[in-house]
Amino acid sequence: MAGYYDIDDILAEEELVPSVFQHDANGVGLFDSSDDTDKVIAGSRAELPFWLVRELYLRQLISIRVPPCFDRDSKTREEIGADAAHVDLKSRCAYFYTLGCKIAPLIGDKTIGPFLLVAFRTRYREVLIKAHTLSLSVAPKYLILLTNEEAKLYEAGQSSIVAFKKWRMGGPRFQMAPVLGRKRKPT
Amino acid sequence: MYGRKASELVKEFATSEPGQLSTFNNDLYSQVLEECEGHLLHLQPLMRKIQEHENELKDKRSSEDATEDSEDERRKTEAEKTIIQTALKSDQFGALVHHLSLVRNKRCLMAYVYNRAEVVRSLGWMVDNVLPEEIDEKLSSSEKEYFKNHVATLQSYMSELDLHLTVDTVPPKDPYIKVRVKEDIGEVALSDQVANLAQHAIMFLRRTDAEQYITQGQMEELTS
Numbered sequence: 001m002a003g004y005y006d007i008d009d010i011l012a013e014e015e016l017v018p019s020v021f022q023h024d025a026n027g028v029g030l031f032d033s034s035d036d037t038d039k040v041i042a043g044s045r046a047e048l049p050f051w052l053v054r055e056l057y058l059r060q061l062i063s064i065r066v067p068p069c070f071d072r073d074s075k076t077r078e079e080i081g082a083d084a085a086h087v088d089l090k091s092r093c094a095y096f097y098t099l100g101c102k103i104a105p106l107i108g109d110k111t112i113g114p115f116l117l118v119a120f121r122t123r124y125r126e127v128l129i130k131a132h133t134l135s136l137s138v139a140p141k142y143l144i145l146l147t148n149e150e151a152k153l154y155e156a157g158q159s160s161i162v163a164f165k166k167w168r169m170g171g172p173r174f175q176m177a178p179v180l181g182r183k184r185k186p187t
Numbered sequence: 188m189y190g191r192k193a194s195e196l197v198k199e200f201a202t203s204e205p206g207q208l209s210t211f212n213n214d215l216y217s218q219v220l221e222e223c224e225g226h227l228l229h230l231q232p233l234m235r236k237i238q239e240h241e242n243e244l245k246d247k248r249s250s251e252d253a254t255e256d257s258e259d260e261r262r263k264t265e266a267e268k269t270i271i272q273t274a275l276k277s278d279q280f281g282a283l284v285h286h287l288s289l290v291r292n293k294r295c296l297m298a299y300v301y302n303r304a305e306v307v308r309s310l311g312w313m314v315d316n317v318l319p320e321e322i323d324e325k326l327s328s329s330e331k332e333y334f335k336n337h338v339a340t341l342q343s344y345m346s347e348l349d350l351h352l353t354v355d356t357v358p359p360k361d362p363y364i365k366v367r368v369k370e371d372i373g374e375v376a377l378s379d380q381v382a383n384l385a386q387h388a389i390m391f392l393r394r395t396d397a398e399q400y401i402t403q404g405q406m407e408e409l410t411s
Contacts, residue, residue, distance in 0.1 A: 004294065004297070004298070005297065005298045005301045005302060006298070007197055007200060007201050007298060007302060008201070010194070010197050010294060010295060010298055011194065011197060011198060011201060014190075014194045023276060023277065023280055024273070024276075024277040024280070025277055025280035025281045025284060026233065026236075026274075026277045026278050026280070026281040027229050027232070027233045027278070027281035027282070027285070028229075028280075028281045028284050028285070039277075049190060049194075051190070051287065051291050052189070052190075052284065052287055052288070052291075055283070055287055056280075056283070056284070056287075059283070061280050061283070170410065
């Protein structure tokens with residue numbers, strides 16, 4: 001499990017999973033604020049964040065549906081199968097791989113793992129090529145397709161290219177501390 | 188939705204550029220704390236109710252053991268028991284949701300503070316013991332305290348070792364480098380000379396002397 005303080009892990013667990021309550025819950029009013037009985041009845045549907053879903057699902061208090069992007073006969077699977085590198089994954093799930101890895105053992109769907117692997121393998125190649133060759137002006141168009149994990153890889157690839165160029169050209173070895181760099185007005 | 192505000196707080200940290208700090212979000216931070224109070228308020232009565240239900244169930248069970256009832260009555264108590272059990276489970280469910288939300292909020296708050304503290308610590312290595320104003324105003328008062336103490340610890344450790352650890356983080360090629368002074372610094376005693384560091388002056392200095400000025404942005408290194 002990722003670290004307790006891991007920002008990305010925290011944000012990945014914020015992704016919503018469609019779930020159905022299997023049991024009444026008292027004193028929980030916030031899911032549906034129009035209701036003032038302060039109660040959720042069995043059978044109601046809600047999209048719950050993953051951090052809540054895991055514990056409740058293990059106790060069989062809710063049942064869940066696989067998020068649409070992992071679903072066995074969803075459009076996403078077909079698109080990944082057709083041309084993985086150009087699917088806009090970010091808008092479907094910003095932490096596609098992290099959430100996938102968390103949700104697969106929970107629901108015991110054996111097809112999610114290989115699916116993630118195929119998606120990553122094809123997309124990683126593209127990410128690496130683009131990171132090394134794309135000029136800064138075209139990059140934003142491509143970046144919006146990437147999930148947060150891929151964007152990190154992209155940045156890593158780019159910074160290694162920058163470091164390589166710097167090494168080849170030579171240049172100042174001392175630099176101003178990066179914290180002092182931006183003198184933006186505090187908002 | 189529960190835990191939404193806390194995740195906003197974390198998201199805010201995540202979107203700021205790595206190594207940079209944004210202003211400590213006191214407002215949102217206290218809102219999350221308030222939400223935690225709210226969860227506690229919900230949790231306590233639920234816990235009380237759970238306790239009550241459990242006691243009731245216990246009573247029912249013991250009275251059942253004591254008396255020999257007719258078929259009818261036994262069925263009746265059985266039905267009552269199921270009702271209590273369902274109510275018990277609903278309360279437990281609710282309590283669990285509040286408990287999980289509390290744990291989640293705690294994690295978000297801790298992560299926010301911890302990751303900021305990490306940046307503050309790294310500042311101690313980059314800028315000498317005084318924080319520039321534009322960064323200083325972004326820190327909360329306890330973070331300022333933390334920075335001060337961290338720098339003091341670092342300083343005392345370095346004086347104990349008699350070694351300046353914050354210089355030469357990049358291995359030097361040549362003991363002297365050419366620099367241009369960007370801001371008026373004035374007459375300064377360096378390790379090998381007393382130099383007048385006036386603005387735009389181009390000088391040949393020892394790397395160790397120049398390094399702290401460069402990291403603070405008062406000089407830049409010139410390469411030929």
